Amino acid sequence: GQNIDQPTEMTATEGAIVQINCTYQTSGFNGLFWYQQHAGEAPTFLSYNVLDGLEEKGRFSSFLSRSKGYSYLLLKELQMKDSASYLCAVRDRAGGYQKVTFGTGTKLQVIP
Amino acid sequence: DADVTQTPRNRITKTGKRIMLECSQTKGHDRMYWYRQDPGLGLRLIYYSFDVKDINKGEISDGYSVSRQAQAKFSLSLESAIPNQTALYFCATSEGARTSYEQYFGPGTRLTVT
Numbered sequence: 259g260q261n262i263d264q265p266t267e268m269t270a271t272e273g274a275i276v277q278i279n280c281t282y283q284t285s286g287f288n289g290l291f292w293y294q295q296h297a298g299e300a301p302t303f304l305s306y307n308v309l310d311g312l313e314e315k316g317r318f319s320s321f322l323s324r325s326k327g328y329s330y331l332l333l334k335e336l337q338m339k340d341s342a343s344y345l346c347a348v349r350d351r352a353g354g355y356q357k358v359t360f361g362t363g364t365k366l367q368v369i370p
Numbered sequence: 371d372a373d374v375t376q377t378p379r380n381r382i383t384k385t386g387k388r389i390m391l392e393c394s395q396t397k398g399h400d401r402m403y404w405y406r407q408d409p410g411l412g413l414r415l416i417y418y419s420f421d422v423k424d425i426n427k428g429e430i431s432d433g434y435s436v437s438r439q440a441q442a443k444f445s446l447s448l449e450s451a452i453p454n455q456t457a458l459y460f461c462a463t464s465e466g467a468r469t470s471y472e473q474y475f476g477p478g479t480r481l482t483v484t
Contacts, residue, residue: 291472300460300475301413345413358473360405362412 262361264346269367270336278331278364280346288356289349292320292331295363296342304331304344333366341368373397374476376461382482383451391446391479393461400466402444403473404428404436406457413460419444420466451483 261283270276282290289308293301307313307322307329319332331344343363349356374395383389393402404416405428415428417436425438433455435447448455458480462473 298478300477301473302475303472306472347413357415357418359415360413362410 262346262348262359264344264361264364266362267365267367269369270333272336272338272368272370274336275332275334276336276366278333278344278346278366280329280331280361282327282329282346282348282361284327284348284350284359286351287324287327287348288351290320290322290329291345291347291349291358292318292329293345293347293360294342295345301345336368338368338370341366372477374461374463374474376459376476376479378479379477380480382484384484385452387451389448389451389481391448391459391461391481393444393446393476395442395461395463395474395476397463397474398441399463399474400441401464402438403462403464404434404444404446405460405462406430406455407460407478408457416446448481451481453483455481456483457481 264280291306292304294304295301305320312321317334322329343365345363346361347358349358377392400421403418405413407413414430416434419425419438422438437445458478460478461476464473465471
């Protein structure tokens, strides 16, 4: 099975930088995703990491350390529209299938 | 047009009723999924299908059944709805070939069982 932990809520200021952490425990790790979900809407894909290191994509970056079971999502130059929940999701091999398990999400509030 | 559609978008039903939620996709993906989302519990997998002839239970399949009518269609049924099945339900799709594939989610169905 999997255990995924991320903070429940965070608040940050417009224009600032925020880091959302995710820790996980899994027996057959095969990739980690970050999704953004605005209230009442569908999750949308942000990033994917399978190797250690930092992946940068515009204002958003995602980092992975497989040995530590740790990832973070870094949001720079925060905008009000970044207020949303951020879901960490881990893929692992289970019975030959690649299954994805989602964390409970971190609700980010961006304030002026 | 949206790539992944769900019908209905909202539904209120009574305990004991049978209800079907439908999902259609135009992305040509083989893999389809049904999740439910509850406050504080995140997205939980109900069923998944890797092709028309392959259907598998997820972590919370009790009380639910599914049908993969075609590559593009995957429906979720609640045979006898109960109040604790009140939730936001999402259908999702993904490609099968690459391990880096992300999931594409439909807009969700908000189901209330009274």
